Amino acid sequence: MSPEKIAQQLVDLCREGKNFEVAESLYSPNVTSTEMFGDETMPKQMTGLDAVRRKMQWWYDTHITHATTYSDPLVAGNHFAVRMTFDVTYKPTGQRMMFEEIGVYEVKDGKIISEQFFYSV
Amino acid sequence: MSPEKIAQQLVDLCREGKNFEVAESLYSPNVTSTEMFGDETMPKQMTGLDAVRRKMQWWYDTHITHATTYSDPLVAGNHFAVRMTFDVTYKPTGQRMMFEEIGVYEVKDGKIISEQFFYSV
Numbered sequence: 517m518s519p520e521k522i523a524q525q526l527v528d529l530c531r532e533g534k535n536f537e538v539a540e541s542l543y544s545p546n547v548t549s550t551e552m553f554g555d556e557t558m559p560k561q562m563t564g565l566d567a568v569r570r571k572m573q574w575w576y577d578t579h580i581t582h583a584t585t586y587s588d589p590l591v592a593g594n595h596f597a598v599r600m601t602f603d604v605t606y607k608p609t610g611q612r613m614m615f616e617e618i619g620v621y622e623v624k625d626g627k628i629i630s631e632q633f634f635y636s637v
Numbered sequence: 638m639s640p641e642k643i644a645q646q647l648v649d650l651c652r653e654g655k656n657f658e659v660a661e662s663l664y665s666p667n668v669t670s671t672e673m674f675g676d677e678t679m680p681k682q683m684t685g686l687d688a689v690r691r692k693m694q695w696w697y698d699t700h701i702t703h704a705t706t707y708s709d710p711l712v713a714g715n716h717f718a719v720r721m722t723f724d725v726t727y728k729p730t731g732q733r734m735m736f737e738e739i740g741v742y743e744v745k746d747g748k749i750i751s752e753q754f755f756y757s758v
Contacts, residue, residue: 587711590708590711590718590719590720590739591720592720592721592722592737592738592739592755592756593736593737593738593756593757594757595738595739595755595756595757596739597711597718597720597739597741597755598711599711599712599713599718600713601713615714616713616714617713617714617716618711618713618716618717618718618741620718620739620741620755622755622757634713634716634718634741634743635713635714635716636714636715636716636743
């Protein structure tokens with residue numbers, strides 16, 4: 517699949533709330549996932565689909581999702597960027613938070629080989 | 638200036654070919670600039686407006702620009718992404734190249750404090 521098609525599929529699936537399906541169908545087994553900062557639950561960088569699955573599982577276990585939005589993708593060569601917004605409640609504290617970020621993805625051989633997220637805290 | 642206004646100004650100035658003016662008017666003195674890879678002319682990461690100026694000067698000294706495009710910015714909080722395309726000739730070899738990339742910028746206190754570029758070679 518071309519980067520354009522993968523980008524559109526990622527956005528379509530995320531808009532339907534099928535984020536796990538994104539990982540299963542579009543990600544390389546050796547994908548790297550990079551956050552702005554690292555802590556014990558979310559390291560700055562993880563490698564491998566299993567690590568991404570665990571991070572997603574942690575996210576859904578600890579957050580109630582009220583609403584999300586995903587922009588159309590901005591595709592340039594093998595990379596694409598998506599703007600995302602999240603309205604969630606962090607279960608351990610009950611704190612409701614709204615935040616937004618840019619995700620940048622790289623495609624190689626028809627699979628996503630990296631994701632990197634840009635946001636402020 | 639808000640991240641939205643800075644993002645729009647960056648795109649407006651780049652579309653007019655005023656890339657140096659972007660650095661002079663919108664960048665923090667302590668900006669960091671990150672490429673995909675490093676070599677002797679373009680290190681993977683540079684810090685400081687002077688370093689950015691030198692990198693831009695090297696670019697314009699060694700490339701003839703035939704055409705560029707800049708997408709509207711995708712703004713999320715303090716970050717924004719822009720898709721860029723370049724049609725240039727590398728002077729030392731005479732090779733004409735077309736390439737595209739995603740630039741991701743971070744704004745703090747009304748100035749751009751980082752730029753990072755995503756592309757394939």
